[in-house]
Amino acid sequence: MKSFAKKVQRFLVSEDGPTAVEYAVMLALIVIVCLSAITTIGEQANSTFSTIGTELSTANGLASGVGS
Numbered sequence: 001m002k003s004f005a006k007k008v009q010r011f012l013v014s015e016d017g018p019t020a021v022e023y024a025v026m027l028a029l030i031v032i033v034c035l036s037a038i039t040t041i042g043e044q045a046n047s048t049f050s051t052i053g054t055e056l057s058t059a060n061g062l063a064s065g066v067g068s
Contacts (some may be wrong), residue, residue: 011017
């Protein structure tokens with residue numbers, strides 16, 4: 001029983017556990033921020049390419065109508 005008590009005492013005194021938890025929380029927050037940024041950038045890029053595609057289609061339609 002003494003051995004178990006010493007192990008529990010060493011675990012409570014040791015800072016390895018809390019440090020690992022802190023790193024895990026930081027990693028989770030970094031992942032969330034990265035995913036949010038990627039999602040936002042992706043939506044903006046999609047909007048930009050849609051606008052460009054629409055403008056090109058419109059310009060192509062006007063150009064083909066002018067030559068008639």
